[in-house]
Amino acid sequence: MNRFLLFLALSFTAGTIAIAQEYNTESSEVTKADLSLNSFPQDSTANAFYIYEEGYSQFEDGGDYNLLTNYVAKIKILNKDGYDHSVIKIRLGKNEDRKEKIHDLKAYTYHLQNDQIYSRRLEPSKIYTEENEHADYVSFTFPDVKPSSVLVYSYQKESPFYFDLETWWFQEDIPKLHSEFTTKLPTNYNYNIRIIGNLPLDKNESELIEKCSFKSILDEPGYCVLSEYEMNDIPAFIEEEYMTSKYNYISRLDFELKEYARLDGYVQKFTKAWEDVDKEIKDDKSIGKQLKRTSQVDDVLPEAIKAKPNNLEKAREIYRFVRDNYQWNGDYALFRDMNLKDVIRDKAGNISGINILLHNLLKEEGFDVLAVLGSTRNNGFLTKLYPILSEFNYLMVQLKQDDKEYLLDATDKFLDFGIIPFKALNQHARLMDFENGSSWITLEPSTYSSISFIDQLTLNPDGTAQGKSDQVYTGYQAVDARKFLEKERHNGSNSAIAISADYTSTLSTAYENEDEPSKKFRATKELKNTSQKINDQIYLNPFSYKFIEDNPFKLAERNYPIDFGYKKVFNYRVEIEIPENYSIVEIPKQKIISLPENGGRIQFLAEQTADNRVKVQFRVALLKSLYIAGFYPYLKEFYNTIIDIQNQSLLVIRENS
Incomplete structure (x- = not known):
């Protein structure tokens, strides 16, 4: 790395660390810096974020020996769009015999005024409980929330359901500067612990502690495992197209009781083979x-x-x-x-x-x-x-x-x-x-699902064109097309399956094999196009219809796979008849673009024939159904190229003098 790049890298790192240090990420105590700072450089789109979050789970010492989880969070509100995060809902699970309880719920809104910190406490009468069949929900809204407010709330959850330890969500829909979770569990409770998501833990440490288990569980105080998990600078999880459930990727800790060893030596297994x-x-x-x-x-x-x-x-x-x-x-x-x-x-x-x-x-x-x-x-x-x-x-x-x-x-x-x-x-x-x-x-389907358009166009001297588009769908593309058509008819709408360009008017459409999934689904369209004519030159885009209207990939980066579900192929062939006394001045340049590791390919070719026609061939192949996150910038650019070819390809045709 050259000195200039090294200087930039060090400057960026130092700046990030400085921001984290200015906010108090060490505890839930609210500082003047927490209130006076009102930006989040790591994510300029954030409207709110967690400055600090902590959880601690252990078994109750005495009483019903339930599982206790203490929780505290400190949230910064940056602007009015972040007010949604001042509404809190806490789930309490239950069944026919038992249910979770909440204790000592407190919430405060903090402001900075005249360089002094002021707080307003949530009134207990403003805490509500909604009862449902499988769970109750405790909810409240922080009082007097403004841009730059800091919100702090804490509670203890008591749970009789020790089979599933409290899931710890490191990642949510807003960023977090610091999140930590600690468990203190007797060694005779053996849990499967899954670290889900692609974000790395900054701390993952465990130690054995003597004489920590309760006498009511063991004859003598036994051993516990104290485990500490920590993550810093956690980006918001943003859902995007072409993904399975977000719960496959959102960073968290999941716990499930594998087995429990009783005093008599019997081991009760909960996770089965x-x-x-x-x-x-x-x-x-x-x-x-x-x-x-x-x-x-x-x-x-x-x-x-x-x-x-x-x-x-x-x-x-x-x-x-x-x-x-x-x-x-x-x-x-x-x-x-x-x-x-x-x-x-x-x-x-x-x-x-x-x-x-x-x-x-x-x-x-x-x-x-x-x-x-x-x-x-x-x-x-x-x-x-x-x-x-x-x-x-x-x-x-x-x-x-x-x-x-x-x-x-x-x-x-x-x-x-x-x-x-x-x-x-x-x-x-x-x-x-x-x-x-x-x-x-x-x-994983072994065959490709495809969309194929074959257009025949006749260009007129006034710049208009008319013709026919033969459109064929196979595999999952055919399933989607048939479902779209049925839905539109049910709703009394007449929306087209294919996306037409702004300059394309579809005069009529006929469908074949609508109710025969074993055959290719076909749509035949009569169309009319307009193009730009300046003086004696016509500027014609050969694509009357589009495979893709907008790029579905808009994130700066994506940390989870791109899952199309199946492999896709798009084919577009156009043949254009040029009017007499006109010549082809310019045709678009050939483009061939490939994704890494033979992941996909774009081929675009326009050529003039001997009889003064233009033939255009455009093929897009996505050769994998699943792409790892590292492909994201390449796929993003791949889709941009598809859109550019569709929108920017122009034929220039001039009237002969």
């Missing part, structure tokens, strides 16, 4: 027992289908029969009472009901099928280190036929055989083989 879970699911009355009831579907299939030989075409017909005759009721719940007889009778059911019916019909006809348990994209990734049944909310079917494997889902009328819904493309799922043991499978 997959062998145990396989047996549990096999015996579950809504999953395993329903999968065995193939005899219930004896009379469901039409004889015309049953009579066919067991080949792939018969499997397709069985799939189409279930998809077209049984309706998903919108329910995802897997481990809720479900009876296959009710699905057959009502011709409707939840996710597992419809797909277990498909499984049993295929099984009864002699096909090799297994159930697949998964999680939807917005539900979060499945934990692969150990099984957590509550993470599963989806069931599909795997068919093996002719040495190939097909994933099937009959809950969506727009899906073709071998395609599962986009919402289920969540990287991994569990193949439930109760005879040989379950295993992980990867959920």
